[in-house]
Amino acid sequence: MGLKILPVMLAACWSASSVAAAVDKAALDTQIQQLEQLHQQYQSELEKLKQERMDYEESVDSDSIASLKAMMDRVHIFGFFRAKYDHDDREPIGSGANNKHFYMDLEGKMKVSEDWSANFQIETRKGYTVTQSWRNGDNGSSDQDGTLQRIWVEGRPGGVGVTLGTKWWGYGFQAVPFGHAADGVQLDYDVLPGWNAKAFWLRPRQGDLVTMPNSSDISIAGANLTGSLTDDLQTSLTFATNDNKNDAQKMDRMGAFELQYRLTDDILLRGAFAMTNAEHHNTSQEYRIDYKDTDLAQIGSYGIYFRYIDFRRYGDYSHDDEWGSLPSDAKGGILGVKYVLFKNVVWETFYSVQERFRSGGSDAGAYRHLFRTQIDFHF
Template identity: 25%
Template sequence: MRLNKKALAILTGLTLSTGFSATAMAATADSFSDVPKNHWSYEALDYLAKEGVIDGMGDSTFQGGRSMTRYEMASVVAKAMQKCNGSTVSYGDKAVLDKLSAEYADELSTLNKRVDAHDKQIKELQAKTDKFKVWGLARVQVGDDNGLKNDARAWNTEKNGDYNNRFYMDLEGSMKINPHATARFSVEKNARYRDREYVMKDAVAADPSGKLHKIHVPVTGELRDMPDMDTNHNGEISNIWVELQLGPKHDWYTNIGRKWNGIGMQNLLLGGQVDGIATYHPIEHGHGWWLSAQYWKSSSDCSTFTPIFEDDGADNYTYKETEVHARRAPVNATLDFWGPLGKYINANVGYTHIVGNKFDKNGGGNGYWYDTSGFVNADISVKPLKDVTLTGSYVHAFTKQDENYGHGDRDWAFKAEYKGTDLNRVGSYGLYAKYVNLGAFADLGHDDEWSTREPTFTNGVRGWYFGFKCVPAHNVEWETLWAPHLSEQITWNNPVKRHILRSMLDFHF
């Protein structure tokens, strides 16, 4: 069916009567490669294209010489009707449009049903997309850290170079269960390189006569990436938890399961993987203050072992078995409060009580917190200037630990920050300096990326860290960290010096 000149004139007049907006142009007649400028219909087609009444055939052509289908004509009429809705048109033009509308009523009805069906499909697709989401980061990291050697001095083996010279990926996902419940998971993978950094481990080999000798063999990157060598960063699902919004107002934000958790502004008491339940709730009429109640244990359990030998009575021993002694991290209950103390001051204070799995100095129990009953933590953050933030944190352990361990019952840290990064703002940057003085018993578990704790099995750390961050591209962050002189208490009475130089490039997705 061809569009007659009267209908074309009416449709053109209707679009013109709604007003022409140069900022809303979808196309022009020039968009159609088969419509020359000297064609008698060029001007009319130009207006109709600019107003979105006609779109062409989708291949940069108009194909004005072919017959229109009734559905194509109905689409043009529908767009014209939308353009003149609420506008002032002449009685004659309206009569023609009404006649066209009546003529193509069936086709317009079919088109409306198709649009409704497409809208429904889009909404269903959006709902499915919102139900499952995946995000994370990929990291390229290089550096120098003599803490790897320190670890070997303390434990006679070294298998914790997770934080230096590696490719790392953190993959996180969420699955929406209902409007107030979401299942979450995370996967972490370390791929290490530069095996020359790794120390040797002990092994046994036979000489040509069959006599056994103790030898040293390298721990290669291939071995270090095996699941049994790095259970938290081996590419398997490492954390699984559920996020709930409980209560009549759905404002008791609750986590149940295994996840990474931190306590305090600088995660001084805890900064690692935990099992348990935690709920967070804004205090009503509390002027911005929140509370959290948590029942949990760190997943950083460890074990000791004793080889068992049998004596034949003549001082000839044969190996029988290895007796393993589990040393469990304690079960804890935490109550924490945080919020503003003014426009430029924020504070955090909390108490953690050790509920079970304690280990006393005489060998009782099956944990490794020496006669410790609990901890208090406090933080304060101040912004004296627009781009400057100062944060102080303190943790005290209620323990009867031996005085030979020094100030093992307390941790404190101070951090000064200038500006900060925003992944959406290319060129944003931040500087920071941090001093720490960490005791042996004043934290409940750490796997922080600065490796001040777990990766080197230190029992006390003291010294400065300096860092720089910037965003060189959208969703890309570069950070360099330098700790020139750290003092670490590795074997209680034999402190060693440690230095760290580390640079990380993170690609967020």
């Protein structure tokens, strides 16, 4: 009896599996038809989009696109943000807490024509301590409140460079003869291949920061010649004169001589010597050696440097004081390192020991110890 039932059961199972297979095949055919329909709809929509793109490109005037690109090329915005920390001696030996700050430099270059461009610079400094002398009144940091402090034009009509306006001016390889903001005009010309001559007239705007007393009340006229003596050796010569009513500025002439020598692919040597006709304390000098250098586009690139300074009280017109780290009437050394942490982000740290007030006074010969670290984000 059991053996007779077995074939019946097997036949029933086979029949059920056949029905299930037929159902699955019908469902699969339905899905395939749906996919084919979706594909046809996609192809149809794609053809419509292609046609719309062609219609749009045909409707857009190529001259309009070129005009738009030209307008975009006329404006160039760049600069950097800096976070800085100083561990410095108290005033007057050091700068105290004055240089613990966040800072942004924002600059713009607007193309006027093929020969001319208009420029601006905005500096904004925000100290994160309350004991900063520049916070107090108009004699403090009113020139760094986020306004357009510096505006000037640059041009090169007929091969003669012209710069006119208010800007930061620096002469020489290390800005030892002059390196501060001023109102002025400059003409420059490439006299020979690799040689450029400049004639300038300046009126300093930061009289409280520069070497000469009351320097914001005087005018400076001078010339600079910079060029290559060999492929690896460059020189810069600067000579200038200034107003000196009743000997208030202590000098009325200044000259500077500088050399820059590429010793190897990784070692760069620089030296600057300036001298005025002041009666005393009338020389300034700086010597620097750099090993390697940073490349903002190359993460991990670095540079190490050592600087020796000897800035006498009246030894130059107005060297760049680099946020108080290079004061006048000081002698000492600076050892520093720079490192690219991320693309366009560079970290710098240095330590400096300086003998201050060498020309005399109650703090004559006192030593300053400055540690500074900062991170710059370039854009």
